[in-house]
Amino acid sequence: MQERIPQQARPGLRYSLVRTAATEIPQLATLVIFAVNAVLLTVLVSLKAWHRRRMARTVARGEEYTMLLSRHLAYEHCTDPITSEMAEDPAFLDALIDLRNAVSGDEIATMREIVRRHGVIERQVARLEAPFPLGRRLRAAVALAEIGDETSAPVLLRHLDDREPEIRIQCARGLGRIRWTPAIDAIVGRFGIEIPWVRARFSDTLVGFGSKATWPLLAYIRINHRYESRGPALALRTLAQIQDDQAVAPLLEILAEATDLEVEIATIETLGELGSPEATPALESRLGSPQWELRAKSAGALGGIGDPASIPLLVEALRDGNWWVRRSAAAAIARIPGGIDTLYEALDDEDHFAADAAGEALTDAGELVSARRRVEGGVSEDDERLLAHMGTESRG
Amino acid sequence: MFEKQERTAPGPGAVYPLPLVTEKKRILVADDSKTIRTLLHTALESAGYEVDTAEDGPSAHELGRDGGYDLIILDQLMPGLLGLEVVERWRSESIETPVVMLTGVDDDRTAVESFDLGVVDYVRKPFRITELMARIRMRL
Numbered sequence: 001m002q003e004r005i006p007q008q009a010r011p012g013l014r015y016s017l018v019r020t021a022a023t024e025i026p027q028l029a030t031l032v033i034f035a036v037n038a039v040l041l042t043v044l045v046s047l048k049a050w051h052r053r054r055m056a057r058t059v060a061r062g063e064e065y066t067m068l069l070s071r072h073l074a075y076e077h078c079t080d081p082i083t084s085e086m087a088e089d090p091a092f093l094d095a096l097i098d099l100r101n102a103v104s105g106d107e108i109a110t111m112r113e114i115v116r117r118h119g120v121i122e123r124q125v126a127r128l129e130a131p132f133p134l135g136r137r138l139r140a141a142v143a144l145a146e147i148g149d150e151t152s153a154p155v156l157l158r159h160l161d162d163r164e165p166e167i168r169i170q171c172a173r174g175l176g177r178i179r180w181t182p183a184i185d186a187i188v189g190r191f192g193i194e195i196p197w198v199r200a201r202f203s204d205t206l207v208g209f210g211s212k213a214t215w216p217l218l219a220y221i222r223i224n225h226r227y228e229s230r231g232p233a234l235a236l237r238t239l240a241q242i243q244d245d246q247a248v249a250p251l252l253e254i255l256a257e258a259t260d261l262e263v264e265i266a267t268i269e270t271l272g273e274l275g276s277p278e279a280t281p282a283l284e285s286r287l288g289s290p291q292w293e294l295r296a297k298s299a300g301a302l303g304g305i306g307d308p309a310s311i312p313l314l315v316e317a318l319r320d321g322n323w324w325v326r327r328s329a330a331a332a333i334a335r336i337p338g339g340i341d342t343l344y345e346a347l348d349d350e351d352h353f354a355a356d357a358a359g360e361a362l363t364d365a366g367e368l369v370s371a372r373r374r375v376e377g378g379v380s381e382d383d384e385r386l387l388a389h390m391g392t393e394s395r396g
Numbered sequence: 397m398f399e400k401q402e403r404t405a406p407g408p409g410a411v412y413p414l415p416l417v418t419e420k421k422r423i424l425v426a427d428d429s430k431t432i433r434t435l436l437h438t439a440l441e442s443a444g445y446e447v448d449t450a451e452d453g454p455s456a457h458e459l460g461r462d463g464g465y466d467l468i469i470l471d472q473l474m475p476g477l478l479g480l481e482v483v484e485r486w487r488s489e490s491i492e493t494p495v496v497m498l499t500g501v502d503d504d505r506t507a508v509e510s511f512d513l514g515v516v517d518y519v520r521k522p523f524r525i526t527e528l529m530a531r532i533r534m535r536l
Contacts, residue, residue: 063430063434066430066431066434066435067434067438070434070435070437070438070439071438071442073435073438073439073525074435074438074439074442074443074525075442095431098429098431099431099435101522102429102431102432102435102521102522102523103435103522103523103524103525104522104523104524105524105526105527106524106526107524107525107526
């Protein structure tokens with residue numbers, strides 16, 4: 001029977017094991033790391049190559065689809081088949097949308113017929129209604145925004161409440177594109193609860209509806225301006241872009257009732273953008289407001305309306321204690337017919353702040369450059385005065 | 397003596413009437429959008445024209461200068477050179493090929509500048525193919 005040798009009695013073996021471990025384990029680890037890296041690299045390169053091939057195939061299919069659809073547009077009775085597999089393909093959808101955006105008139109009707117015959121809208125509706133994946137749902141929403149028709153409107157309307165912001169935006173865009181007027185109230189109604197960037201895109205959609213959105217927006221502002229400011233302020237700016245004169249009288253009522261500074265500012269700006277002389281008295285009275293923001297915005301809006309009768313009050317505003325009000329008043333005067341002459345006169349104002357504001361507005365209006373040019377011909381006293389006031393000389 | 401006249405045949409069921417030409421008219425389509433190039437190529441070929449395409453300003457300039465085309469359909473916004481710049485170069489090189497501008501630029505100034513440079517027609521995108529084809533037939 002072999003005698004068991006205690007561990008303590010075999011120091012050489014222990015040393016040998018330690019030495020082996022010390023030399024071989026790092027080598028082994030290096031080898032393993034190298035192997036893992038090599039495998040990862042191979043996988044990565046293969047994936048990239050696969051992705052590139054896939055993209056190339058998608059592009060090639062897209063080109064084939066564009067040619068196929070072009071033939072359908074160019075030949076009245078084109079017999080080249082469009083199969084259901086093609087209609088399922090995202091590349092087909094992209095080609096369809098690209099062509100749809102390139103043509104108009106009869107060709108749009110042909111595209112609609114292709115879309116209808118191959119159930120493209122129904123397929124996209126089904127994808128949008130599915131709970132996931134997000135990418136496919138988003139693509140469906142974009143497709144419906146581009147090629148959707150009245151049949152897809154109820155689905156788009158429902159998805160204005162979608163959990164995904166971008167899908168909500170695309171649904172609103174689609175409803176705007178097909179001018180689905182029942183959607184206006186729904187879109188306006190979401191102004192108060194939407195996140196800012198979605199709200200801004202909703203505003204763009206409403207502008208597309210034109211004057212049909214005027215009254216829903218006004219109703220929304222009337223109901224909400226006492227309780228919140230951001231939604232009504234954006235609704236007011238949307239009205240400014242729609243440029244519907246019918247909004248002026250209700251806006252004046254809103255301005256009289258408004259207590260929120262942001263709403264007041266947006267109302268004044270909108271009245272200025274609409275440019276109706278009906279708003280002049282209300283805006284002129286706001287030039288005496290204790291709040292400088294309202295004085296400045298009213299001055300700017302009066303410039304937008306452009307009534308020469310406002311010039312005396314705006315000249316008063318040139319002497320305002322607030323720099324921004326003076327600057328706004330001067331810029332407004334420059335926009336009113338005959339205002340440039342008034343600004344030249346204001347260069348001699350006793351209030352040197354007023355004179356400075358006039359000089360800056362004249363410079364912004366391009367008068368300084370013109371003055372230099374004219375002074376080289378030595379023709380105008382006004383030019384000399386402006387150059388002297390702004391501390392520059394003609395470049396003779 | 398008269399040369400043998402070749403009459404171009406349209407594809408089956410072509411929407412557009414066969415142009416009454418004695419030989420294939422050659423058209424250059426210059427547009428950075430592949431979709432537009434493909435669409436016009438297909439439509440023009442179906443109407444019996446011979447079509448070449450260019451995808452940017454410099455290649456459009458080169459082809460238009462050397463290609464001997466009967467008509468050029470030119471986009472305004474292309475990489476490398478704008479459509480109007482290309483026309484300017486052709487005119488300075490005495491290339492007087494009729495040019496039809498086909499552009500998404502919806503501004504009257506560009507239209508006026510185009511006509512000032514001798515462009516024969518100006519069509520805005522999105523466009524009706526039937527209308528564009530009629531305008532082309534009128535020029536050829």
